[in-house]
Amino acid sequence: MPAYVLLDTALCLFASVHIISYDLRHHRITNLSLGRFILAIAALKFVESIAGAESVDFLGSIADAVVALALFTCIYYISGSSMGLGDVKLATVLAALAGLGSIRNFIFWICAIWIWGGVHASVIALRYRTFHRRIAFAPALFGGTLTYLAMRIWSSLPQ
Numbered sequence: 001m002p003a004y005v006l007l008d009t010a011l012c013l014f015a016s017v018h019i020i021s022y023d024l025r026h027h028r029i030t031n032l033s034l035g036r037f038i039l040a041i042a043a044l045k046f047v048e049s050i051a052g053a054e055s056v057d058f059l060g061s062i063a064d065a066v067v068a069l070a071l072f073t074c075i076y077y078i079s080g081s082s083m084g085l086g087d088v089k090l091a092t093v094l095a096a097l098a099g100l101g102s103i104r105n106f107i108f109w110i111c112a113i114w115i116w117g118g119v120h121a122s123v124i125a126l127r128y129r130t131f132h133r134r135i136a137f138a139p140a141l142f143g144g145t146l147t148y149l150a151m152r153i154w155s156s157l158p159q
Helices: 001-027 031-050 058-081 085-099 103-129 136-154
Strands: none
Touching: 001 031, 001 085, 001 136, 031 058, 031 085, 058 085, 058 103, 085 103, 085 136, 103 136
C-alpha cells in the first residue's frame, strides 16, 4: 500500500477536527485554517514528489482543484446563500489533497460528498424536528474525501 495515501488520510483527519468543529459552531470556514491546511498539503505533496512516490502527480492535483473550484463555484451561485465560499474553497483544497486523477474517481468523490451531506442533513432534521436552512457542509466534504481515501487504501490491499 502506498504510504502517501496514508499520509494524505492522516492529514485530512487532523485538519477535519478543527475545521468541522468550527463550521458546526459558527457556520464559517476561516481563511486562516484553510491557509494552514493548504500549506500542510503543499509541503506533504512536495515531500512525496521528492521521495519518489510513483503515483504523486502535483500538476494533476492542481488540475483536480481547478475542476472542483469550477464545479463548486457553479453550485454556490445556483444555491444562493445555502453554501458559503468557505465550502467552495475547502472543496478545492480537498480535491487537491485527494489527487483524484480521473473522471471516475471525481464522480465517486462528489457522490460520496453528497451522500454524507444527506446523512448529515437527515440527522439534523431528526434531532431538531425541523430543517434549518443553514447546515455546515464541512462534515460532508471531509466525509466524502475520507471515504474516497479509504477506497484508495482498500483497493491497494492485496486480494
